[in-house]
Amino acid sequence: MGRQPCCDKLGVKKGPWTAEEDKKLVNFILTNGQCCWRAVPKLAGLRRCGKSCRLRWTNYLRPDLKRGLLNEAEEQLVIDLHARLGNRWSKIAARLPGRTDNEIKNHWNTHIKKKLIKMGIDPVTHEPLNTSQELPSPRPQDQPQNLDFINQSETLDNNICHASSSSSDNNLTTPESLSGDESRSFSDGQTNADEDDPLMSYIFSDAFLMDSSWEFLFTATNDHEPENVCDLGLSSPSVDDNFTWLLDGQGFVDEDLSLSCFAYDHILTNHMGDKN
DNA sequence: AATGCTGTCAACCGCCCGGGA
DNA sequence: ATCCCGGGCGGTTGACAGCAT
Numbered sequence: 001m002g003r004q005p006c007c008d009k010l011g012v013k014k015g016p017w018t019a020e021e022d023k024k025l026v027n028f029i030l031t032n033g034q035c036c037w038r039a040v041p042k043l044a045g046l047r048r049c050g051k052s053c054r055l056r057w058t059n060y061l062r063p064d065l066k067r068g069l070l071n072e073a074e075e076q077l078v079i080d081l082h083a084r085l086g087n088r089w090s091k092i093a094a095r096l097p098g099r100t101d102n103e104i105k106n107h108w109n110t111h112i113k114k115k116l117i118k119m120g121i122d123p124v125t126h127e128p129l130n131t132s133q134e135l136p137s138p139r140p141q142d143q144p145q146n147l148d149f150i151n152q153s154e155t156l157d158n159n160i161c162h163a164s165s166s167s168s169d170n171n172l173t174t175p176e177s178l179s180g181d182e183s184r185s186f187s188d189g190q191t192n193a194d195e196d197d198p199l200m201s202y203i204f205s206d207a208f209l210m211d212s213s214w215e216f217l218f219t220a221t222n223d224h225e226p227e228n229v230c231d232l233g234l235s236s237p238s239v240d241d242n243f244t245w246l247l248d249g250q251g252f253v254d255e256d257l258s259l260s261c262f263a264y265d266h267i268l269t270n271h272m273g274d275k276n
Numbered sequence: 277a278a279t280g281c282t283g284t285c286a287a288c289c290g291c292c293c294g295g296g297a
Numbered sequence: 298a299t300c301c302c303g304g305g306c307g308g309t310t311g312a313c314a315g316c317a318t
Contacts, residue, residue: 106285
């Protein structure tokens with residue numbers, strides 16, 4: 001008994017999306033909201049599979065997406081999260097506002113994996129690589145002790161901890177509040193370090209996402225240069241109000257490539273000041 | 277200048293899960 | 298309890314750009 005295909009394969013277009021298709025999809029979702037994805041292509045006048053529409057929207061057209069490479073802080077966070085969650089990219093992405101699972105997965109496979117291997121760390125287990133498999137004589141300081149390599153990002157961790165403690169409105173949740181899925185230890189025999197690690201405790205909590213530090217992403221800021229790319233959707237008060245940049249044509253892609261206002265930059269800026 | 281190689285990333289595919297009938 | 302369906306997820310692919318030869 002075969003599974004019914006998600007859409008009629010006949011007449012369904014595949015491959016890269018055109019600006020025209022993007023426009024149709026965006027227009028439709030702005031008008032109708034996200035509804036039954038299977039119905040979207042028909043209603044929006046697209047010869048696409050519903051799945052494809054959903055993917056295009058979530059990975060590319062969503063107004064709250066950040067673009068450009070992950071910065072160092074985000075990269076470290078991905079490594080930390082991967083050590084605990086494994087390849088559950090959607091869970092990892094959920095902790096990085098504005099980033100998609102696809103994006104993180106790609107970045108992991110193309111950048112971080114290599115980086116870790118270079119450092120003598122097995123990207124799968126996050127354990128030191130077997131010496132027989134290691135690349136030529138890694139320097140002692142590059143040798144991690146289990147997950148201690150994360151300490152190389154001590155600055156980041158401290159900063160994020162600081163950021164979290166600065167958010168006086170938030171009651172940080174404990175690891176117990178996590179779903180069993182997320183709180184499980186990634187590698188056998190490894191204790192759940194979250195209990196002792198306020199950073200991870202915070203990151204794995206919903207309070208992380210509710211942290212007012214992220215609010216800038218959704219707060220209208222009209223008192224500075226309108227050409228600031230941060231205004232192009234990221235700081236939108238509402239999707240509708242700020243989608244004109246997207247609907248204006250294809251140019252938005254190029255503009256977004258120069259996007260440099262990352263969440264961590266914001267947090268670090270906001271919370272490091274009194275530290276340095 | 278032409279060709280081949282490598283890296284990157286958008287998009288697809290197939291499977292799984294949860295909710296509703 | 299079972300089946301069906303839609304949505305979501307992770308793995309993989311393929312097109313393209315940039316670099317090396």
